[in-house]
Amino acid sequence: MVYEYHKTTKHAQHKYARSLGYMDWNTQPDPFRVYNGAKTIKLPLAIQNSTPPYHLLDAELPSAPVVKESISQLLQFSMGLAAYKESDGGSWAVRCNASSGNLHPTETYLVLPPLMQEQVGKSSIYHYRPKDHALEELASFETSFWKKLPEGSFIVGLSSISWREVWKYGERAFRYTQLDAGHAWQAFIVSAKMLGWKVNRLDSVSDADISTLLGLTQKTRFFEDENPDMLFVISPKDVNPKLSLDALVDSVPLKFEGIANKLSPSMQKWDIIPAIEEATSDAQIPQPTTLRSEITRTPSRESKDVVLNRRSVHVMQKDISTITKEQFHNMLSSILDSQDAKENSAHLAIFIHQVEGYQSGLYILVRNFRDRDDLEKEMDAKFRWSHTEFEHLYLLQTRDLCATSKAISCSQDIASDGAFSLGMLCNFTDQLQMYGAHRYKELYWECGAIGQQLYLEATSMGLSGTGIGCFLDDDMHGLLGLTNNRYQILYHFTVGRGYVDSRIATRPAYES
Template sequence: MGFQQLSLAQHYHERTKYAPETLAQQAAPLDWSRQPSPYKTYPLGSVFSLKSFLEPGKGAAHPYWQRLSRLLYCTYGITGVVPYPDQPFYMRAAPSAGGLYPAEIYVLTRNDTAIPAGIYNYQVKDHALVQVWQSYCWSALEAACLWHPALERTHIALVVTAVFYRSAWRYGDRAYRRICLDIGHLLGNVELAANIHDFRAHLIGGFVDAQMNELLYLDPEQEGVLAVVALANLLEVGENLSTFPAVLPSATCYDYGAIASGELLRACHGASALTSSDMIYGMQTASPSAKEPPAPPASKYKFPFGLRVSLSKTIIHWETHLAALQQTLLQRRSTRQYSGQAIEMDQLAALLTFAYHPQDYRDQGLDECPSFFDPTLVETFIAVTRVRELEEGCYYYAVAEHELRQIRFKNFQEQLHFLCLNQDLGRDAAVVIFHTANLERAIARYGDRAYRYLHMDAGHLGQRLNLAATALGLGVSGIGGFFDDQVNDLLGIPPEEAVLYITTVGKAA
């Protein structure tokens, strides 16, 4: 078999893996004098406070402002304060690795909305919008998004960016993985909060990066656009739109030469950028030798000797007008310690139903086909240590059949502690959920840009698990740091499946 060169995204993934023998060298001491601020500030620009619209009974005279205010608050607003002596730590509706919050949200509006046309930055700390550009910019947005059909009839869009150094300060080159996961959490909140407030989120991942950065006046060395969300107003008949594809492929970079440590993050982001020259009738201009591997068989992991468990469709009831869902969005917290107690089989079934079977929530007013990039590329494996009436071991979750298929028989409690970088969360959780993807297959389909899509989709799924666990009274916490190759080896996950993200669930201590 001939040597197959890695694409730049694959090279990035290999270079940023954690391994027991090299972890100490990768964990550089933090320079606290250079700790970044998790907020952007704008000394100029009109400020529109959104706080009054959160108060019960307020804002009825301005319903559009009220709905947008509450959507932004449920997506990324400050929902708790930890009073540290030097300065308070503000917790947000979306979780973030290390509490670094690398994402920024911009709001773009047309001329014909209740909100003056322009570009706004969401000031999280003040729950306000600051107008950074007072002009009609919608046609430039449409052009940068290659005339995505959702923008033709919608009137407001969210643009989510990453301020790279906020995460790189602590996590170095591996920060790009965590940034995309964090933005996936945020997108999960947008999608659900939109349902609550009579919007529908249409996710757009195919845009010309340089044009989007120029539109927002960003320094691309410091900050870059990761996602665009067209918000359709469901109270307007003309904005009740069909679903649209969220992705476009980029080129695949194989000619990248030597990349120094410390430069991998920007190299990976740059290689996954989409340019107008990449697109010819929506097709990828990639290496002609790049062929997509065959899709896995539908009967994956149907071992004749393996345990197969059909799960019930256990539904969480979000109450009238999704009131309990909104409360859950604002109450969710990352668990710091588990009790080591078992959870029920029905609780595990409810977690997986909410995350993977949104069609079962249609009658409650949730979107039966929420906007992801391409979740068909993401696989799910579950290490079970404490679920009543379920044998310990590692299982593959077959989404279509809503079925667990055991692939390894063992209690992995101590190994999970090791795999999660000796974090007690891995050892004491009842279940540890692994999201994986075949990078070769994903990159063959979407170029190096697939790396963004995979991690944001994994973060989106992880956030749905977070919210379901919170609603069920369980503890939950995501883990973005793990020994990559050892996860595959110990759990029996195929080596071609790259581990993207881990979600731990259990009884909180």
């Protein structure tokens, strides 16, 4: 099913993956989930909180206590609104986490030990409402589960409403939904670092258990399907990713408070979407861990300013998009290891357009050396594989690839007019054979997390980036000389100097 879905939803030059082909504004899904009838708790705004300089985020920072204020900051600088944009009389919210088409399929839940004053002695499950920066209380219960965890730990759950993406992207939407979940995961990793906390993704919890914990199995409370993505323990310490949640799941009440709002009057039906969701819903299988890399960044702004100012750009200023070698290397260093990923599976096929000290051409950053020789064998035999001064970055071919990268990115100029653009090339069939169908989602999460990190790293240097989900899959594979699906490109990204449209006004995300 995974192979079938992946093949069916490839874009080709004269054959894009199936979708409605236009925006049906009458059924546009509400981007904000609300649980009607649930008690709402307003969170204090964190905008005035001081946060560590961005370049120090990888240092061991003192951990904040888990209180309403710190949880509020965690949420605001990860999944919260960053601003409202206004143009031609219309306005729309933008958020800290990037999302394809700004459609935001990802929802956030918290499972907290007893800490809010209202809940003496009881643990609670909350849904986060980014529009109002508030929590909705869905359940409260007693459990002995927290004793297993270091003091100051709690759980975050992510889920996805794929209909929000299906509305625009049709059959390819499952891919976008998973990429967005990866962006959200990385947004949490960065926001948690500001508080000296670690995000430990649990890799042996089943989708069924996540659903039970977040109340998603209670189908009568939902109009549109909402599917489980991942759970992570946020803690001052590292937590075993194989932690058993049985004691927690067993304590959760059968019925939660609040009925989910209906997001659209009606929905399009694409049979392949529930089919791929079902096929990839097996339990996750633990994977080996990899080493983490050290990054030496140049001094930068406060980290909250970086996350709040991260924006996608839709036009690059080609004339001034050249970046320095140091900027390029810093960006690569920041995504060498997906901070919390269990195994790097994504390599970067990079089109360098304008980077000082580098000839224009095609390069590859090998993020897991295990695949190095295999990649050389699978890719075009004419590629040079010469070492560059950045370890694990190889030059494959020198040539001007501006027109090619634009054509592959669905003719989008942003792919050609920046400093560099890239495709994330994942070890595909081996990973799926080894770990099962659920790994398909995880590969997208890894790519989405790389995308979110690239956005932030670019923003911290005064540069811009944009995720590119629209690309011609097999044209890219053809360029790399790949003739089978052992390695597949799952996401593209571009970095350069963006053009800021002065006709679009910005106003604050929340009234203080």
